[in-house]
Amino acid sequence: MSQPGSLRKTDVTLTINGKSYTRQVEPRRLLVDFIRHDVGLKATHIGCEHGVCGACTVRIDGRTARSCLHFAVALQGAEIETLEGLSADGRLAGLQKAFHDAHGLQCGYCTPGVLLTAEEFLSENPGPSEQEIRAALSNNLCRCTGYVNIVKAIANAARDRDKTKADPAGGSRP
């Protein structure tokens, strides 16, 4: 099936976490492989490679997306964010602490995708019910099947955000 030239590598420039990266890749290079192998950012994991498991979730132009379902070459000009970028600027600090406290990580493989999914979910639904949290996570597969602690961590993070908002000076916490 391969056409002459389709294996030829071309320069692809992507903006990831605000930094510009140019790499020589084939058109079929998936975004997740560009991020992990070509750029070397390893927080984004790769699981099923057909958009089901959610381990490779990143943000494209401010919204979550599965990086195994995008070709790097098609995303020139887009703003891509990974867990590294979101952690570095502190946006995920509350969620990360909640996952630590509630043992929301088991083997940790699904965690980066879950964190990005949960961050987007909480930014639009700050006071979710347990059922809503479970629905939001329904396409992030945890093969440890450790959803109980993940759900608990997200519920705790929502509660803590609420407190921070009510008391922006960051007064005493229980």
Place this chain on the structure above:
Amino acid sequence: MKPAPFEFRAPTSLDGVLEELREHGEAARILAGGQSLVPLMNLRMLQPSVLVSINHCKELSYIRSEEDGLACGALARQWDVEHDRVAMERCPLLVQALHHVGARSNRNRGTVCGSLAHADPLAELPAVALALDADMIAASSAGRRVVPAREFFVGALENSLRPDEMLEAVRFPYAPARSRSCFIELGNRNHGFAIAGVALQVTFGEDGRCSRARLAVMGGENIARRATDTETALAGSVIDEAIAREAGRMTASLVDVAGDFHADAAYRRELVAVLVERALMQVASGAALNARSN
């Protein structure tokens, strides 16, 4: 698991896209959101030799309220249509169905036209397009034509576009006054493929009787099916439990169900009957807005 090699094109205008299709024909595939196409490429079930991305054609990303319906351009993303004010007010069935299309992160990228053109047997949007008699607007370098939804869907992953054509836009007619709609489906996983689903819009007369029903079902056939016999039977009736049950039975008998790994034929048939009945009762009770199953 990597896709087969392909040539990549990214025109910045519709004319540029149509020119690529004219040149490459069947060898080319359109890449919009990629949420249906790329999984099949990763699994090497599809190996297009030319991939034409429309992601830089901003002229195709519109969601426009036109006189006779809501028009979604080929690059209108599902999440944006789902949250469009006009869509929510005037095309509730479309919005209800979009809640079930993949996960949030799929809808962020996936397009309405992409899902329609892909024509998966268990996709939600073909059922909506069939139920509402949507206009499918096909474009090629030779010009445009409007294809009625009932002539657009041919079979599993098959539409009636010519190799040099693309689905430039779709137009969903607005719901008439005094209409209520319901989209429900049942599957093994939330946002996974459904086993069966129902798209229903009912318009009521001032006397409370059903004046017009629009019904399409999916599950077990090659593509969603419009249930016109059931629609005719419902016209003029007061929808109650007995009528809803009878309509469910009737629809199930119209559907040519095949069993598969996920559900055998008898179960699917029973599910179609139950979902039609449930959708009708939700519409009749007024509890149908944003109804969700599973």
